[in-house]
Amino acid sequence: MKKGVTANTPIIVYSPDISAASRVAFAAYWLGVKDVKIIDGGQQAWKKAGLPLQKKSVKAQKQTDFGSNTVAHPEALIKTPAELVQAEKKNPDLKLVSTRSWKEYIGDISGYSYIKETGEPKGAIYGRVSKSSSDVAYFTNTDGTIKNPQAELAYWKKKGITPDQEVVFYCGTGWRACVPFFIAKEEGFKNVQIYDGGWYDWNMSHKKDPKKYQVQKGAPGSKNFKIEKTVSAER
Numbered sequence: 440m441k442k443g444v445t446a447n448t449p450i451i452v453y454s455p456d457i458s459a460a461s462r463v464a465f466a467a468y469w470l471g472v473k474d475v476k477i478i479d480g481g482q483q484a485w486k487k488a489g490l491p492l493q494k495k496s497v498k499a500q501k502q503t504d505f506g507s508n509t510v511a512h513p514e515a516l517i518k519t520p521a522e523l524v525q526a527e528k529k530n531p532d533l534k535l536v537s538t539r540s541w542k543e544y545i546g547d548i549s550g551y552s553y554i555k556e557t558g559e560p561k562g563a564i565y566g567r568v569s570k571s572s573s574d575v576a577y578f579t580n581t582d583g584t585i586k587n588p589q590a591e592l593a594y595w596k597k598k599g600i601t602p603d604q605e606v607v608f609y610c611g612t613g614w615r616a617c618v619p620f621f622i623a624k625e626e627g628f629k630n631v632q633i634y635d636g637g638w639y640d641w642n643m644s645h646k647k648d649p650k651k652y653q654v655q656k657g658a659p660g661s662k663n664f665k666i667e668k669t670v671s672a673e674r
Contacts, residue, residue, distance in 0.1 A: 443499030446471045446506030453478035453485070457583060458575060461617035465633060471511025477621070480584040487582075515620075517607060517634040520560075520644040520652050526607065526632075527562070534600050535560060538568035538575070538610045538619055539638065545663075546656035550611055551639070560609075560641045561653035561666055564598050567591060568619055572611060575618045588622050602628045609634035646670055 444450060450472055454460040460477050467475045478484060486492065517523050527533050537543075537559055543550040544565045546557040550572030568591075570576040580586055600606055606628060608616040613635045623631045644652040649670050657664035 440502040440505055441499070443502055444472065445502050445504065446473055446511070448472065448502075449474040449476075451476045451478060453481045455481050455483065455583075456573075457481060457579065457585070458573075458614040458618055461621055462614045465515075465617040465620060469510060469512050469516055471505075471507050471509075480582060483583055514630075515632055517632055519636055520641050523560070523607070523634050523636075523641075524651065526605075530605050533605045533607060534598075535563050535634070536566040536595075536600055536606060536608050536619075537563045538566050538608050538616045540569045540571050541565065541567075543569075543572060543611070543638075545658050549638075554611070554639055554642060556642045556646075556654075558642070558645075558654040558656045558667065559638065561655050563609075563655065564600065565658075566598075566600065566608070566619065567594050569610070569615055572615075575615050578618060578622060585622070588626065592626060602626065605630040605632075607632045607634050609637045611638045613637050 444467070450467055452460045452464045452467070452475070457477065460481060464475050464477050480487070517526055523535070527535070539550060539559070542548045543557070544559055544563070546559070549555065549557045567577050568575050577591055578586055578588060595601070606623060608619050608623075608631070610616040613633065616633050616637070620631055620633055641652055642654070645654050645667075650668055654667040655664070656667065
């Protein structure tokens, strides 16, 4: 409200990186801003179109009433590992989709300088979204605009990630996952969520209670695939 935003204020979000813009857009959607849009291609697309830029700060008119005292879309957010475990118990067919890179997914790297441990929450499906820990390259063109998603939607379908399923996206810390969240909603997915804690939070919980918060490493079906139910000695 300090920035002049209420539930009835149309907002348009942009950034050089669509993950950042999508993260802010998701927060606004979750809270209850009714009209949220993301500029496809971000500031680069704006400049490419020859539109003007400003170098001064615009002072917004402060608002005193957001328009609601409750979060509008609590169903879109799974905050903690404990909440994710509960959701999986409630719906054993829930599709937990990793939007991390393949090397992160199979446990070769953590993807983050501040996370030592590698792996994924048990049951995670590789969603083929990112090529590194700082992109959503399978869904974006070289100029940062969103690709036609049909190829990736076909890949998802092969993995059982379809509009009729309960689908939960996550990444390392909640940024990348917001991009496929909005793409899925645009493509008719009815029950799509973000697990906000991502690998960072799951890993922390695994170290405290490894039996409850189990970790998988390797590609499912491969000889190197394993489930960790204990905290390994090197940790």
